[in-house]
Amino acid sequence: MMRLWTILLLLFATAASAQPIRWQEEYPGVWKGTFGKPDNYTLLSAAGATPQAATLERLQSVDFPLPKMEVHAELIDGKTYLRFPLQKNEQIYGLGLNFQTVHQRGKILNLHVDHYGGKDNGRTHAPVPFYVSSRGYGVLVNSAQYLTYYVGTGVRKDAKVPAEVKDRNTDKSWNSRPYSDAVEVYVPTEGAEVYVFAGINPLDAIKRYNLFCGGGALPPKWGLGFTQRVQKLYTADEVIKEVAEFEEHGFPLDFIGLEPGWQSKAYPCSFEWDKGRFPNPEALVKKLANKGVRLNLWTNPYISPESPISKAIEPFTGSHTVWNGTVPDLNHADAKCILAGQLSRSQIDIGISGYKIDEVDGYDYYLWPDMAKFPSGISGIQMRQTYGVLAQKLTDSLYRQQNKRTFGLVRASNAGANNMPYVIYNDYYSHQDFITALVNSGFCGVLWTPEVRGSKTGEEWLRRFQTVVFSPMAMINAWSSGTKPWSFPEVAEKVKYYAQLRMELMPYLYSEFAKYHFEGTPPFRAMVLEEGFQGQTKASLNNQDLETNPYLEAVNKEVKDQYMCGEYLLVAPLFTGESTRKVLLPKGNWYDFYSGRYVGNGEEIVAKPEDDRIPVYVKDGGIIPMTTARLHAPAAGEKVNLIIRHYGEKEGMYNLYDDDGLSFDYEKGAYSWRRIVLKRNASGKLEGDISAPDKNKPNTIGTVKFEFMGQ
Known part of the structure; x- marks a missing residue:
């Protein structure tokens, strides 16, 4: 038996x-x-x-x-x-x-x-x-x-x-x-x-x-402008002075980022203002807002013993500390309520536009161990895998309560957070690898910025700056170096050209982010996702040293240093020391972004850009809606004049997105798509047209002018 x-x-x-x-x-x-x-x-x-x-x-x-x-x-x-x-x-x-x-x-x-x-x-x-x-x-x-x-x-x-x-x-x-x-x-x-x-x-x-996963993030228009994160332990007066310098130099600026020193205690954090450096934060926010500039705050979620919420939140924190700060259980209703209350009272209610959420990723030796316990019952491992997502979710919810969009930075994310208005960053600083990360971001529903911090030469500064212009967030992070866009005088005017180009491209970039949200199309993505791309070839084993690597093998060639920016732009960055580079073009005719000159069709070309420009190409029939250079993103409801570029010989069509650029009203249907069409008339000449605005829908488009590049 x-x-x-x-x-x-x-x-x-x-x-x-x-x-x-x-x-x-x-x-x-x-x-x-x-x-x-x-x-x-x-x-x-x-x-x-x-x-x-x-x-x-x-x-x-x-x-x-x-x-x-x-x-x-x-x-x-x-x-x-x-x-x-x-x-x-x-x-x-x-x-x-x-x-x-x-x-x-x-x-x-x-x-x-x-x-x-x-x-x-x-x-x-x-x-x-x-x-x-x-x-x-x-x-x-x-x-x-x-x-x-x-x-x-x-x-x-x-x-x-x-x-x-x-x-x-x-x-x-x-x-x-x-x-x-x-x-x-x-x-x-x-x-x-x-x-x-x-x-x-x-x-x-x-x-x-x-x-x-909810569609991709749709940032506010100002989030696609230019941002500068100021140096460590700045005062309110120094922030105002730096904003004035941007205006004097004619450089765009939409939001200033403060480093963690805005707080009375940081790492762990107090989540309250340092009264010495920032005696009247509400007045500072208002003064900057009058200049068209917002304020973003850098912090982490770990609670200092000297924070005003330390005692109240302590019962709802994990078993381990980070830098001697308690770890709020962001799956626990009481912890979320207490932390959210402090963020709202001290910062969001006075007009702070967003956050940079740091240190929710690693290292192992200062974050909680896997066996850590949390009051909600979620394991230490599960909390580690989702903590960055939970922090995004909490802060995003506070802005939703005010019907104001935010756009910030975070060190960790995961599946399901595709709709969160946050861009990932890190302390790694390889320019080439930053571009590969931008390529890979489109596969997994996250956004990534190849931020600029410091450089050894003006050439490196320019090359790094050019790539942030063609990324989700155009940012200089000067918290340590104190760099400004004009820190390298020999390239200052070229840097300024690209800062202005970022603002000119805002109608195109904003529409591409709208497609990310409504259609799921990543705004920045790998070449292998582009129709007609034939970039996968076998790497040769010739002239390889088998003594050094006896297990050498052939691998597929990866195309990881060029990418698509939106529907029509192909971006191929140059790195320090390069004056030319090879670019693999998908099938179809492609044209130089700057001049409209034909460059190739489904082939490998050698890019030799003039005036130290970053190589950018447009596919045949490409339509790029642009505006004039400006120092700040359009205000809610502000009408903007359009310059619509067309490239190549093919007829084309583009869906231009429009909403108030600031609120969540688009989720209730307060948005519109304006169809731009380029067709040949009876005499064979290309002519442009844009559809009329829908009744009772947002309309922020002023005059419209068409440019036919290369003709």
Whole structure:
């Protein structure tokens, strides 16, 4: 009898571990899969994002993109193992904000919120467990645990497409990484929740993922202007003086960032003003507002013992401290209420425009350990994976209560926070890797800025400045260096040209962010997502030293130093010491942004920009709505004159977005799309037209002028 019970228990355990994934189509092209007993607290539940259901329902219906019988889940020793099939020549992108690699096939990644330490190993500021395939589908594992991804590395004996056995002694094609036909994921829980997003191409799958997570962030217009973060321990008078210097030099400025010294105590933080440096913060905010400039505050969430809320919030904080400051449990209603009250009373109610939320990512040795406890019952690991998201969510909610949009900075994010109005930054300062991060940001629903801090030469200063102009946030972070846009006189006028260009491009950039929100299209994205791009070629093994690397292998060439900015612009940054560079153009005619001159079609060109310009190209038929140079973003409801550029020979169409630029009224329908059309008339000449504004909809467009570049 005992033996019979043992056999029955084994059979039951085997059946339980081999149960199938339960699939349900949530929206066209979006499937939810459930296996075992997933955690109740997940990345998506922490973010609280609401899918854009109406938009998702209108999308084209597509079939499940993978053979369901080959999507495998198994429970082993109380842990879940997932397996998703891969085809030959299929490439994988995403899996977080990576800084050095775009292609993730062949990688092992331990997805863990952390500062970026110089290696793409999964420990990063936004380790989003979402990947997209070159075959046009995406997969999200919705877990707030540390996840390990084996992206085409493990080779199973029962693989559907087994690796070919080769003899290293005689076969030059021998490879240290045999072919693997699966993505395998280790989830340290008794179940998993998985989402599969299908599309007609990889970009379409990403759009569905973004829409499912609430759509991308739509910043206020002023958030797309220029920002300067002032030096450490500035006073109110020094802030006013710096704003005046920007105006005297004719440099745009929309918001000033204070470093943590605005507080009476920092790291841990008091969340109250230092009365010596800022005796009347409300008057300062008003004075800057009269000049068209807002104020952003740098802080972290850790509570100083000398903070006015320290005693009240202490019962609702974690078991461990950070820099001797208590850690508010941002999943606990009382902790959120107390912290929100202090932020509102001291800062938001007097007109502070936003925050820079620091140190919610890593290092391990000063953040709480994994075994830390929190009053809400959320584990230390889950809190680590979502703390940056929770901080974004709390502050965003306070601005929503006032019907005012914010746009700030944060050190950590994760899946589900796509709609949060925050841009990621870090202390790493490699210009090339900053651009790769910008390329990768479009795969995982986050925004990233390659901020400028200091430079050794005027050339480096110019090159760094040019790339922030073509990024989500145009920012100088001078908290340590004290740099200004004009700090290098030899390039000051060229820097000024690009600062003004940023303001001129605001109608285009604002429309592209609107498409991010309403349609899910990332405003900055990799070339592999551009139709007609053929940039994936094999790297050669010739002239390589096998003594140095006996396991050398051929890899796909990654295009990680050029990217798309919006629908029509291709940006190819130059780095210090470069006067020329190679650029891979997608199929179709492309034109120089500055002159309209034809440059190539589906080929590799050598860019030799004049006047130290950053190479920027526009596809045939491209329409770029611009405005005149200005020092500040338009005020709410202010009419702006447009200069609409057209490039190339093709007819074209562009949807121009319009709303008040400041409030959340667009969520209630207070917005409009104006259609810009370029067509040939009866004599074959191109003519431009813009649709009339809709009745009872925002209309901030003044006069309209068309420019035909290169003609």
